Amino acid sequence: MPRQKKIRSLKELLEIVKKSPGQKVLVLAGAEQEEGLKCVQEGRRHGLIQPLLVGDKKRIQRLCRSLKMPLRGVEIVDEPDPKAMPAKAVELCRAGRADILMKGTVGTADILRAILDRDKGLGRGGLLSNITVFDSPIEKRLMFMTDPAVNISPDVARKADMLRNAIDVAKRLGYARPKAAVLAAIEKVNVKDMPATVDAAVIAKMGESGQFPDCDVAGPYALDIAVSKEAARMKHIEGPVAGKADILLCPDINSANILYKSLVYFSNREMANAMVGVKAPLVMSSRSDSALTKLYTLALSAILAQDQEAQ
Template identity: 55%
Template structure:
């Protein structure tokens, strides 16, 4: 998340995105989702990379109990967020390392590129909805096929039925 709505989310908006993504994950049966806050590198060493700083702050908030229904860690590069082997190779440990359920991208460009890479190159099934308002919104790309549009509608219906405020 987020591939199509929040252009350049600040820290507060990223907190809201995490909360909404966690609600979605719970609706589909993930009791305590593992959230990887993505950046280009795994360390907060480059002042010109605010994504690493935000990721570190969100991880600290998680350790302090801010996200009670999730485990939030970062910064993670994509490989060590989804591959245990990559995380081990880089010496990265943590509860989320290599096992992320949710990937929080730093901005809309990264999210859109990740989404389209998964659907175009990996042929991943996809569904696009926006949660956080009173009702879920179906959001699809102009290039989405009929199946993706159907899955988006289905996911929105499941969310609307199962979501608890």
């Protein structure tokens, strides 16, 4: 269900979630981990989520004591077998006892396997992809990019699915008709040497044919054409997306990951990350994420979980 009003910054997103009634429950799969515990405790302290811990109960309790973390009111589901933790956490989501799934000590491959399990998983037939949300450095609004983390070298069909997921997230944050730019290095289609421009042409044409409802799609665009009105004007590129893109669909994981890290390390941006395309938002926090990025990521997951329920 699209939100009525645009959320214009990560800070605003955080405030909205803080004020929302009825906290979402986040299940931490493999909670015997300082980093994960600290993150969910911070989320709890800010009123973003209510944690539910899955793992070796005694070890979790011991770690919390040594870290002086209060466990009052926090439920721990005892599951000492690391191999069984992912399925247990997924099961709690399926049973409606948790709304958000977060990776703790468990392996990435293990948790993905549990999520994508055909019978007991959280799949809904779509694609699992990563969407990053950040404050536009140019205007007072959010921007969305995909996919710096999961889909390595997506073909055009998968790119269309990645775009669908990104549009879904944008709409849930109030971008009723998001503008999406399919990125490449140039604006012309180079059939012979640049597959990214060919994919972009296909996706843009799908957009023109109405295959991404309530979304303007354009490309191939170099990044400047997507985000700078001045650059678009100088290169005589027009249309609703030129210079005003909300969503940046990157050619592959290399370009998306480099863009993500350029924003963090060269532009000092905070980000919020969501793994979407399954029934419960998935949080896979990276150790090098800042404390604020972790908090924004929890807030984003909480708001996506709210809307999930409303659907």
